[in-house]
Amino acid sequence: MDFEELFLSQNTKKEELPLFTEYAINLDTLEPLKSGDRLVELNGNEALKVWIFKALKTKRNFYEIHSDSYGNDLDVHIGTVYQESIKNALIISEIKDCLLVNPYILDCFNFELNYNNDDNNLKVSFNVSTIYGESEVLYSE
Numbered sequence: 001m002d003f004e005e006l007f008l009s010q011n012t013k014k015e016e017l018p019l020f021t022e023y024a025i026n027l028d029t030l031e032p033l034k035s036g037d038r039l040v041e042l043n044g045n046e047a048l049k050v051w052i053f054k055a056l057k058t059k060r061n062f063y064e065i066h067s068d069s070y071g072n073d074l075d076v077h078i079g080t081v082y083q084e085s086i087k088n089a090l091i092i093s094e095i096k097d098c099l100l101v102n103p104y105i106l107d108c109f110n111f112e113l114n115y116n117n118d119d120n121n122l123k124v125s126f127n128v129s130t131i132y133g134e135s136e137v138l139y140s141e
Contacts, residue, residue: 015027015129020104022047025054042130048104052128054137055098055137072098074141096126104130 024033024040033040041053042050060071074094082090092111099105107129114123 004069017103019043020047022131025050028054045130045135046126047101048102048130048132049137051102051134051136052099052105053139055102060098091122091124095126099111099128104132106130 020043022042024042024046025031025035034085041047056072056074058071072094074091087110091113095111096108101106105128109127109129111124111126115121116123120141124137124141126139128135128137
């Protein structure tokens with residue numbers, strides 16, 4: 001085996017990720033879901049939906065328990081006045097920065113942002129491509 005074959009074989013080996021697992025939570029109360037005395041575990045895309053929800057609800061660099069790359073900086077833009085196109089681009093960028101640190105998430109796309117000026121609420125829907133397939137995400141802030 002020559003150097004080129006060895007180099008290519010070493011660099012083309014795909015690292016396998018273990019099955020992604022997360023505990024199920026009630027998305028309204030944030031309480032863990034139980035089945036009897038045991039916490040309910042989710043796998044694959046369903047587990048990633050919980051991780052995405054928690055990452056989008058967590059302020060980056062606020063809680064010492066999380067790494068510096070976990071969470072988001074969406075709150076930085078609260079109270080700033082931008083053109084709508086710039087505001088949308090910043091929100092999409094922040095969401096992508098938040099989620100693409102997870103090696104199980106490959107891409108985020110098809111963003112749709114809706115603002116409700118009555119209650120100052122933002123609703124975002126988008127698709128996430130993961131190693132398990134695609135999922136739709138609905139996020140409300």
